[in-house]
Amino acid sequence: MQSDDGWTVITHGLASISLNGNGKQEAxxxxxxxxxxxxxxxxxxxNDFRLLQERWEDTLLAKxxxxxxxxxxxxxxxxxxxxxxxxxxxxxxxxxxxxRSLWQLVLFVDVVNRRMLLIFHPLHPPKITNLHAVKDEIKxxxxxxxxxxxxxxxxxIEFLSYFSITVLDSDLQTHITSESFVYSPFVDWFLxxxxxxxxxxxxxxxxxxxxxxxxxxxxxxxxxERLEECNEVGKKWIKGREKVALKEFEKHGNALxxxxxxxxxxxxxxxxxxDTEARPKEAHDKEKTPxxxx
Numbered sequence: 001m002q003s004d005d006g007w008t009v010i011t012h013g014l015a016s017i018s019l020n021g022n023g024k025q026e027a028x029x030x031x032x033x034x035x036x037x038x039x040x041x042x043x044x045x046x047n048d049f050r051l052l053q054e055r056w057e058d059t060l061l062a063k064x065x066x067x068x069x070x071x072x073x074x075x076x077x078x079x080x081x082x083x084x085x086x087x088x089x090x091x092x093x094x095x096x097x098x099x100r101s102l103w104q105l106v107l108f109v110d111v112v113n114r115r116m117l118l119i120f121h122p123l124h125p126p127k128i129t130n131l132h133a134v135k136d137e138i139k140x141x142x143x144x145x146x147x148x149x150x151x152x153x154x155x156x157i158e159f160l161s162y163f164s165i166t167v168l169d170s171d172l173q174t175h176i177t178s179e180s181f182v183y184s185p186f187v188d189w190f191l192x193x194x195x196x197x198x199x200x201x202x203x204x205x206x207x208x209x210x211x212x213x214x215x216x217x218x219x220x221x222x223x224x225e226r227l228e229e230c231n232e233v234g235k236k237w238i239k240g241r242e243k244v245a246l247k248e249f250e251k252h253g254n255a256l257x258x259x260x261x262x263x264x265x266x267x268x269x270x271x272x273x274x275d276t277e278a279r280p281k282e283a284h285d286k287e288k289t290p291x292x293x294x
Contacts, residue, residue, distance in 0.1 A: 033094055045092065112181070193233040
């Protein structure tokens with residue numbers, strides 16, 4: 001739905017919570033449907049996921065994600081040891097958003113699986129075939145996965161457990177380290193920045209674009225109160241990071257369109273930039289091909 005300040009509000013659980021005076025998260029339970037899809041089970045959810053996963057593989061966005069991850073990992077600069085998923089929403093509540101949430105989970109699992117490729121299989125990502133195989137394949141890897149969203153149901157939690165994703169009620173941000181992959185599909189900026197990104201330096205982030213000035217979007221009292229802090233967090237956070245805009249997703253426009261990837265620049269990248277800037281102009285000119293003389 002469209003908000004007063006021009007943002008498209010994604011009505012996942014975390015898009016419906018506010019921060020109280022102590023910085024604690026409070027969910028507006030009335031904004032979430034309480035009914036679970038009739039007859040839905042974890043096995044049926046896995047079948048739905050598998051169908052979307054098969055459709056995902058041939059999309060331009062999937063190819064782009066593959067290129068980003070494999071390029072980064074080819075020279076040993078990947079460094080992801082845990083993954084956190086913020087505000088992805090419910091897969092089981094009786095609402096249209098559950099399919100969007102499933103598509104977003106497909107992207108998250110794809111990135112995690114490609115991290116696993118460095119350990120298990122250099123050519124093809126592991127496919128989800130059955131519930132027990134998922135656990136057996138993931139449990140022995142170094143990477144740990146966590147998720148948090150007040151919209152999660154008991155069925156959602158059971159479903160995510162088959163991917164070895166641990167669901168937390170709170171304090172997900174304590175699991176964000178310098179070796180983390182942070183996935184945040186459309187969590188509102190005034191919650192995302194001060195709660196989950198402040199003083200954090202994850203090696204990989206996929207989600208909303210991070211800005212250094214949210215003034216034009218701070219049209220409510222709650223957002224104005226967080227504006228100064230969010231601007232400060234944004235300014236610090238985007239420094240030293242490479243940003244890549246993700247391609248349009250043709251299968252479900254509201255699920256993934258508009259997200260970006262941020263990758264922390266490695267020490268080698270920073271040194272390379274410094275060397276280029278410090279190189280004398282004369283030395284740089286000598287390296288050029290003398291096309292004008294020929």
